[in-house]
Amino acid sequence: MIYVLDPATSAVHARSHCEVEGPSFLVTITHTQTGKLDRMAVVRCAYELQRYLDFATDVTILGVQMLCPPSITGRRLWSLEDLVRIVCFRSVASENSTVVYETSRGIYKLGDLDLRRKKTRHVWYSLERLKAHVPRSTHRTANQHEPHFYADIA
Numbered sequence: 080m081i082y083v084l085d086p087a088t089s090a091v092h093a094r095s096h097c098e099v100e101g102p103s104f105l106v107t108i109t110h111t112q113t114g115k116l117d118r119m120a121v122v123r124c125a126y127e128l129q130r131y132l133d134f135a136t137d138v139t140i141l142g143v144q145m146l147c148p149p150s151i152t153g154r155r156l157w158s159l160e161d162l163v164r165i166v167c168f169r170s171v172a173s174e175n176s177t178v179v180y181e182t183s184r185g186i187y188k189l190g191d192l193d194l195r196r197k198k199t200r201h202v203w204y205s206l207e208r209l210k211a212h213v214p215r216s217t218h219r220t221a222n223q224h225e226p227h228f229y230a231d232i233a
Contacts, residue, residue, distance in 0.1 A: 081121075097121070102180065102189075103146045104128050104162065108138040111214050125165045125178055129203050136215045143209060145180060151187045160184045165204040171197045178203075 081094045099121070106120040106128070120135070122128045132140065143162040152158055160182035169176045170192055177190030192198065202208075 099123070099146060101148060102151060102187075105144045105146060105159070106131060107141040107143070108135075109141060111137050111139055111216055125167075125180075125203050128165070132204070132208065132212060136217045139214045140209060140212050143204070145182050147182070147187065151180075151189065152185065158184065162204065163206055164202065167201045167203055168192055168194060168198045169201075171199065 081097050083092050083094050083097065084090075085092060101123075103124070104122040106122055107116075108118060108120055109116055110118070120131060120138075122131050128143070145160050145162045147158045147160055149155060149157065162180070162182055164179075164181040166179045166181075167176060168179065168190075175190070175192045177188055177192035177194065180187045180189070188194075
């Protein structure tokens with residue numbers, strides 16, 4: 080069962096499948112109230128992963144994996160790899176930027192910035208940040224009979 084948020088109505092719908100384009104992230108979570116390990120969060124981009132780590136409530140985040148399409152790995156099939164780091168590089172001289180994803184199986188660069196040129200560097204995700212994550216609690220109880228998100232940050 081996959082829970083999908085309809086942004087127009089803020090309603091949660093239960094679905095049997097979903098389709099993913101481009102790199103995305105699977106976040107292994109545990110509900111802080113129930114301790115259940117029956118869910119994970121699917122996050123579609125590095126920016127939303129940052130936001131999820133900053134604002135998710137009522138969950139402990141155990142790990143993050145990157146779902147890598149063949150277009151960035153050069154392999155024939157999709158792969159699921161443990162995420163190590165995401166770094167955004169921005170040119171000092173122009174508006175160009177590049178995001179570098181480091182996983183357990185490789186390093187993938189998305190963007191055209193020449194990394195030999197002068198640039199700024201901002202770490203968006205790291206294993207150190209994950210280890211330092213402290214769960215936030217809302218002390219609300221969810222109706223276990225209705226579809227809902229453990230860490231609804233919409």
